[in-house]
Amino acid sequence: MVISYGPIVNYFKGQNNLVMKILIIGGVAAGAKTAAKVKRMLPDSEVHIYTKDDFVSYSSCGMPYYIAGDFKDWQNLIVRTKEEFEKSGIHIHTHMLVTKILSADKKIMIKNTDTEDWQFQEYDKLVIATGAVPVMPDFANIESEKIYTLRTLSDGIELKKGMESSNHITIIGGGYIAIELVEAFVKNKKKVTLIERSPFVLSMLDEDISSLVQDYILENSDGLVKIINEDTVSEIISNDKILDIITTKGYGYETDMVVVASGVKPVTDIASDAGIELGVTGAIKVNSRMQTNLSDIYACGDCTEKVNMVSEKPVWVPLGSTANKEGRVAAINIAGGAEDFEGILGSSVLRYRDLNISRTGLTEKEAIKSGYDAVSVTITKRDKAGYMPEVKNITLKLVADRRSHKLLGAQAIGCGDGDKRVNTVSVGLLQGITVEELIDADLTYSPPFSTSIDILISTAQILKSKLN
């Protein structure tokens, strides 16, 4: 069957004829989404994206798979080219660094990083979508060209070139990007040393889960990967083409290149300079309409603070899926609509070779930190009927609140289809589902897809017993 890309009817098109000048700072996910959506809704308005980078509208999340060689051309990562934007009437200005927001005058100050010229642009509405940048550890001679980060598309293209001429690569950090890069490097038969300050990689998971992930990585890395936990890099010494790594605990070795993947921070400097309020997490504070405290200034994407819909607390979780949704909500509100972004659940998924790793809501440690009397159950079960040839295992952890019996979160790992179960929980979390209610879920069953009582239901049944 050829399933065509069916027409997605744009019900908003030309709904009203507001004519405005809309400036957007940043154009990766949130900025590009805002631009595209607002231009469709207000076709007569002027829409500009300013970015200091080389590219707009690309999938950052896809870069590890480009580096791995899962596809050959980085241009596949471009969601919409500059030419396509211009054709739809959206003006793209690359190598243009916005240095100041003059909110009283409704102007921004922009530096052309090629010519060093300056200019001012007026706006009716301004959207800050400046994203996030890597946190650079505080070690010596960070200037070496053998030290990479992975944030922009240009970073990704450079990092792949660097990988190709290296034999041994050090990754500092053990989060999502770090693990995706381990996969990419192992696929390219590179030796990898990963240095992570926590006892296990993926410290955003509970340790009963993250320890299993770390075991899997070590056992499925063709002998190429070494993980150093509970240690940090204290010094990097550049010796011609080789880097000497020295850790805080005194371990030393040589490596060909280093990738710093020890976290990111929101880009908020021009916003806070302009008097835009930041939240407790340090990211830009916005309401559910994506408005900042200054009138006609919106912010969306990785530079903004979000609300965790389970704990109802402010959090900062920068993710591409959220950025896209926030961009859409900002655009609708700018265009005179009324749309709210209610928050996030911290849902995420990543792959390491055949292992799927996913989470939603709160982990047990996050739940305890948020003040819940958390009760959890972790079980391992087959993802489909045991007699099916493609059967795999999943380990699922559910966390609930002892008092209300409300589900707080789920984590799943395994070579089986775990993220399916986590997404199922995430919709329940939206509405405050209890463990008892989850047991009533009528999930699809057929031997190639699940066991007759799915692991999600089994785990909820055991959790219910534990709660009572």
Place this chain on the structure above:
Amino acid sequence: MVISYGPIVNYFKGQNNLVMKILIIGGVAAGAKTAAKVKRMLPDSEVHIYTKDDFVSYSSCGMPYYIAGDFKDWQNLIVRTKEEFEKSGIHIHTHMLVTKILSADKKIMIKNTDTEDWQFQEYDKLVIATGAVPVMPDFANIESEKIYTLRTLSDGIELKKGMESSNHITIIGGGYIAIELVEAFVKNKKKVTLIERSPFVLSMLDEDISSLVQDYILENSDGLVKIINEDTVSEIISNDKILDIITTKGYGYETDMVVVASGVKPVTDIASDAGIELGVTGAIKVNSRMQTNLSDIYACGDCTEKVNMVSEKPVWVPLGSTANKEGRVAAINIAGGAEDFEGILGSSVLRYRDLNISRTGLTEKEAIKSGYDAVSVTITKRDKAGYMPEVKNITLKLVADRRSHKLLGAQAIGCGDGDKRVNTVSVGLLQGITVEELIDADLTYSPPFSTSIDILISTAQILKSKLN
């Protein structure tokens, strides 16, 4: 990583010491589950399963995959052997047909079908789990040994043997089992003619969806499959080793064997003879504790009527996953606990080669029939980032109520991971999720698993526009 089958702690074990004699009629899914669970909860009680068949506790749903040759040994389908039951103190009586329930005396009358002996057994609690049987069409010489059904494990073993000595097989009916058998027969390079009275196979789906399924089957069957729609078999004439098929519309051809898969009906004869109330669907009426109208008589599994949790109307949807859950609920209540089975959502999934087909809640036609002002959107989108090598398409249909904006159901087909989206919706349906609320769902995103805005969210966004 070796993920072991972790210990599932049995919190119920020996919770109380009720000592009863519990008789269970039928032992496939619901009956076997009830027996196992009640014996664990009441270890001192006497538990007996009576069945007229050869086997107990097996996966009927797995039989098409056994026939296909996905695994070699039908014994893999056995969930728990007779010996394992006996070892845990549960007595299994095969070839024992229960012919009468004497509820006033709390006795049942049983015929040994091998010896033709009769006996009576007293019970404290009786569980009816008699399941369903194929509906046999009303055509001539149904006695031919070349005409098969697929219900019991013995049927499955015979059907596989029949297939192996046939070149051309006719399937009457186009439901789940029929389509799973088409896959099995095509895998074994058999020619198949399928005769379905509806305009397309899988009439439990809306026709915009089922027509795509039928196209896929015809295009992915190695030229072996012919589907005759809007016609029925009027006569079968047995000519030595060949069967002549004649349809109502006058089409005639020769075939080697016939599988009748045109639906099933609940087995309710001994129940209704005993004064047990049947529901409007013709299946046994039970409350949420799985109790019939007669005291100490429970019923569960395919022989019982269920409640659709969306329409809140009685329905009869016989499925293995539901049978297992109902068996568990019956057992807990028999053992003195208090557990409710709230109903079903009609969630189901099946595979035809690489195509996944799933549904939950109400289809559009069911919604209209239930009195809703139904609004629907169907879109096709990629299941993961477009640049990932393993990207596939999904077609998703969401149905909502124009008045309340509540979601009513979802259907998904495609070579991509559609059932994941359907399960996600099914948990939302449990709690009456609106289209607007679904848009807030925070689903996991990573390029190997979904697009940055998942098809589920895109479809909900368009549906929202259509509702407003």
